[in-house]
Amino acid sequence: MIFVNGVGKTKFGVLQDGLPELIYKSTTECLQDAEKELSDIDAVFVANFAGGPQSSQLHLNSLFSSVFSEFGKCSVRIEAACASGGAAVNQAIHSLHRCKNVLVVGAEKLSHPDAKQTPYSIGLAGDRTLDQSSGMIFPAAYALIAQQHMLQHGTTLDDLALVSLKNHENANLNEKAHFFGKKVSHKQINESAVVCSPLRLFDCSPISDGAAAVLLSTEKRSRSVELAGSAVATGTLSFLQRKSLTSFPAAKKATAEALKQSTLSIKDIGVAEVHDCFTIAELIAYEDIGLCKPGESKELIRKGDTKLNGSIPVNTDGGLKADGHPIGASGVAQIVEVALQLRGEAGKRQVSAKAGLCHNVGGVGGTVAVTILKKV
Amino acid sequence: MISCSSCTKNWAYPFSSCPACGGKTEKVSGGKRIVKGATQVFVPSREHPVAPYFVLLLQDEENNFSAVKTFQAYKIGEEYSAFAKKSGVKKIGVVGSGTMGVGIASLCASSGFAVVVKSRKVGTALQVVEAIRKRLSNSLDEKTVSLLMKSVSATEKYSDLSSCNVVIESVSEIAGVKKKVFEELDAATPPTTVLATNTSSLSVTELASATKHPERVAGMHFFNPVSRMQLVEVISGKKTSKKSSQTIFELAAALGKTPINVRDTPGFIVNRLLLPFLNDAVLLLEQNVASKEEIDSAVKLGLNHPMGPLELIDLIGVDVFVEIMHELEKQTGDNHYAPAKLALQMIEEGKLGRKTKQGFYGY
Numbered sequence: 001m002i003f004v005n006g007v008g009k010t011k012f013g014v015l016q017d018g019l020p021e022l023i024y025k026s027t028t029e030c031l032q033d034a035e036k037e038l039s040d041i042d043a044v045f046v047a048n049f050a051g052g053p054q055s056s057q058l059h060l061n062s063l064f065s066s067v068f069s070e071f072g073k074c075s076v077r078i079e080a081a082c083a084s085g086g087a088a089v090n091q092a093i094h095s096l097h098r099c100k101n102v103l104v105v106g107a108e109k110l111s112h113p114d115a116k117q118t119p120y121s122i123g124l125a126g127d128r129t130l131d132q133s134s135g136m137i138f139p140a141a142y143a144l145i146a147q148q149h150m151l152q153h154g155t156t157l158d159d160l161a162l163v164s165l166k167n168h169e170n171a172n173l174n175e176k177a178h179f180f181g182k183k184v185s186h187k188q189i190n191e192s193a194v195v196c197s198p199l200r201l202f203d204c205s206p207i208s209d210g211a212a213a214v215l216l217s218t219e220k221r222s223r224s225v226e227l228a229g230s231a232v233a234t235g236t237l238s239f240l241q242r243k244s245l246t247s248f249p250a251a252k253k254a255t256a257e258a259l260k261q262s263t264l265s266i267k268d269i270g271v272a273e274v275h276d277c278f279t280i281a282e283l284i285a286y287e288d289i290g291l292c293k294p295g296e297s298k299e300l301i302r303k304g305d306t307k308l309n310g311s312i313p314v315n316t317d318g319g320l321k322a323d324g325h326p327i328g329a330s331g332v333a334q335i336v337e338v339a340l341q342l343r344g345e346a347g348k349r350q351v352s353a354k355a356g357l358c359h360n361v362g363g364v365g366g367t368v369a370v371t372i373l374k375k376v
Numbered sequence: 377m378i379s380c381s382s383c384t385k386n387w388a389y390p391f392s393s394c395p396a397c398g399g400k401t402e403k404v405s406g407g408k409r410i411v412k413g414a415t416q417v418f419v420p421s422r423e424h425p426v427a428p429y430f431v432l433l434l435q436d437e438e439n440n441f442s443a444v445k446t447f448q449a450y451k452i453g454e455e456y457s458a459f460a461k462k463s464g465v466k467k468i469g470v471v472g473s474g475t476m477g478v479g480i481a482s483l484c485a486s487s488g489f490a491v492v493v494k495s496r497k498v499g500t501a502l503q504v505v506e507a508i509r510k511r512l513s514n515s516l517d518e519k520t521v522s523l524l525m526k527s528v529s530a531t532e533k534y535s536d537l538s539s540c541n542v543v544i545e546s547v548s549e550i551a552g553v554k555k556k557v558f559e560e561l562d563a564a565t566p567p568t569t570v571l572a573t574n575t576s577s578l579s580v581t582e583l584a585s586a587t588k589h590p591e592r593v594a595g596m597h598f599f600n601p602v603s604r605m606q607l608v609e610v611i612s613g614k615k616t617s618k619k620s621s622q623t624i625f626e627l628a629a630a631l632g633k634t635p636i637n638v639r640d641t642p643g644f645i646v647n648r649l650l651l652p653f654l655n656d657a658v659l660l661l662e663q664n665v666a667s668k669e670e671i672d673s674a675v676k677l678g679l680n681h682p683m684g685p686l687e688l689i690d691l692i693g694v695d696v697f698v699e700i701m702h703e704l705e706k707q708t709g710d711n712h713y714a715p716a717k718l719a720l721q722m723i724e725e726g727k728l729g730r731k732t733k734q735g736f737y738g739y
Contacts, residue, residue, distance in 0.1 A: 119422070120422045129390070131443060147413045197418075
């Protein structure tokens with residue numbers, strides 16, 4: 001069996017810290033939480049997407065050993081766009097055949113003094129030839145997806161707004177969230193500027209810096225949470241090559257595989273962290289992971305089923321939309337949140353759950369990593 | 377989508393040769409493309425700096441999806457035409473065989489309009505047509521190029537422009553020469569044909585006065601190079617009708633440009649602001665405020681301009697620069713716009729910039 005024995009997370013937001021500081025802080029907190037020393041770590045997986053274009057720094061696995069100069073064992077960087085975190089955890093699990101304790105740290109420095117740099121960097125996760133060259137920047141791709149979902153299933157702008165509202169409400173209970181302390185109203189969401197029709201500013205996750213770390217181990221300890229399932233599935237870079245525009249086949253595949261490994265069904269999942277890079281992505285996630293049938297996600301959000309006090313709370317930390325989306329860190333942060341929930345350490349946002357699911361998507365469904373955690 | 381002519385494999389990316397067998401690849405057409413979705417993008421990005429624009433989600437008759445960028449609004453369910461003729465204009469005449477004339481004619485041809493190129497000698501006009509074919513071949517496949525070129529013709533006669541909806545004049549920047557062209561165009565075309573001038577510094581109202589129908593004359597000012605510069609200044613002279621300026625505005629959009637309406641004033645917007653700035657840079661050099669490299673660097677670093685002012689004058693041509701300054705001075709009556717003495721001296725010495733391999737800098 002594999003366990004999550006330590007978690008750590010920095011504040012998400014527009015921060016002064018660069019990659020070295022973010023890696024240091026999240027790792028240190030995680031080690032303290034696990035009551036372990038750096039010397040106990042057998043290998044490190046660094047999840048990061050845009051270190052190159054944003055900070056002119058690659059070779060981040062080595063950066064880890066610059067920040068922690070006492071560490072010189074195996075470390076590698078894993079990149080799968082926004083699914084880097086979930087994918088890194090997936091790969092780290094394989095290393096536990098030879099190792100006892102493995103650290104996964106996801107870090108991202110997405111804010112940049114040149115306002116045009118970040119959108120460019122983020123665009124590197126999309127298909128250059130088919131999408132980006134036709135002006136289909138990320139928000140435009142998800143805008144087209146949202147439009148199709150609305151045309152095919154009657155989903156409305158208000159349904160999208162409800163997702164945003166819920167996540168912002170949750171973020172106000174999470175001191176580390178990007179939008180902690182910021183009250184957001186339905187009116188504000190409706191009046192926010194259109195980014196790519198029909199998506200407005202409040203339908204889009206922010207540009208955040210941050211890092212999160214988890215310690216995976218074969219050793220069971222008192223506050224362990226079981227890592228019961230982990231799967232990665234891939235799809236085409238561009239949705240133009242697919243048949244369905246309102247569902248990510250890779251998400252369905254990864255969910256099925258992860259649930260199978262955990263011997264659970266979706267009905268056993270009591271809390272979920274899904275990839276709401278845009279509000280529509282959360283609704284599609286409900287359908288892809290099997291919380292509801294295709295097209296029926298609007299019922300869930302309208303009934304409030306996925307709110308903190310609902311039957312299946314989703315994105316209790318505020319999700320990507322309100323907790324923040326430091327790309328390489330987001331997938332790891334999802335696992336941190338579910339682990340805290342299962343341990344009963346989620347404070348004001350505590351829900352009751354025996355198992356949780358993390359759904360981490362790269363690009364427009366090019367990579368999906370699903371991780372399932374169980375109370376021990 | 378492309379297909380390999382040897383092993384018949386299909387590929388989503390436009391490989392120049394088949395990765396599987398090395399065979400020649402060609403574009404596969406799935407027939408008519410219908411608009412399934414459309415989003416208006418309000419965020420400019422590094423590679424798409426002009427917003428808003430639309431991204432259309434298209435589906436062809438074989439259910440393949442594709443995406444295309446356009447400045448035209450389409451409704452869901454409409455058929456997408458790569459060669460939009462939404463302006464109501466079908467045939468465009470282009471008078472002039474210089475860089476701008478060729479650029480404008482190529483743009484019209486690649487946007488699917490029928491084009492008639494008119495020059496003083498038919499041989500020159502034919503050279504322009506050949507240049508158009510070469511340019512189109514850089515970005516379009518053989519089949520498409522032959523199809524488009526079927527509607528491109530050359531002539532030395534004004535009368536061959538009579539069936540054009542719009543004629544764009546792009547001859548020498550000399551009032552007398554342009555006025556003669558407008559006189560001829562006025563006589564050769566019905567009053568419903570809109571006559572547009574690509575002048576960068578002359579008064580549209582004055583050029584229009586050479587015709588009996590000034591209401592159908594407008595300015596359509598392109599920038600160099602036509603293929604890359606987004607802006608078209610659409611100039612309304614004193615007597616230009618709303619219909620005429622609207623036609624030119626919509627035509628510019630149909631050509632993929634961003635049109636901006638401007639009242640007929642000396643230098644319109646861009647040249648009126650840019651040229652005096654460039655002139656002042658020459659004055660700084662005259663006054664030994666700094667060296668030419670230092671002046672250019674300071675502007676690049678301090679103002680974020682991609683090129684320094686003196687480098688830019690060398691690119692435009694010192695003679696063209698001085699001509700436009702003279703025109704600005706004449707039209708405004710303000711001797712503040714007198715071209716810098718150093719520039720006049722450089723013309724006398726034959727240092728016109730890049731075209732003579734020596735300007736402020738050597739080339």
